[in-house]
Amino acid sequence: MIIDKYFNPQKNTYLVTSYIVQYLMQEKEVNIDDLILNVEQIYPNTFDNYLFEAFGLLYLTDKIYYDTERNIIGLKI
Numbered sequence: 257m258i259i260d261k262y263f264n265p266q267k268n269t270y271l272v273t274s275y276i277v278q279y280l281m282q283e284k285e286v287n288i289d290d291l292i293l294n295v296e297q298i299y300p301n302t303f304d305n306y307l308f309e310a311f312g313l314l315y316l317t318d319k320i321y322y323d324t325e326r327n328i329i330g331l332k333i
Contacts, residue, residue, distance in 0.1 A: 268291040272299055277319070280331040288322065288329045 263298050275298060295307055303328065314320040 258320050267306065269281040269306045269313065274302055275299070276310055276314065277331065277333075280320070280329070281333070283331040285328050288327055292328060299317045 272295060275295065276291070279294065291305065292307065299306065311320070315322075319332055320329055321332055
């Protein structure tokens, strides 16, 4: 992600990522579908771009885990 003159400070990957971390710190584990709906309510129209980039950032930095059998996402911190 390149921060340039087109960077939107009100809606971007870093804000969505920080919201996901804050949400998971409160809830510990949550169904990923519920998390996606919750993020969509706070940051509308982020589903295609920022949400999946945020999940990728958190997964690559080893901050989240995903249980495929239960469809649960949680924070590793």
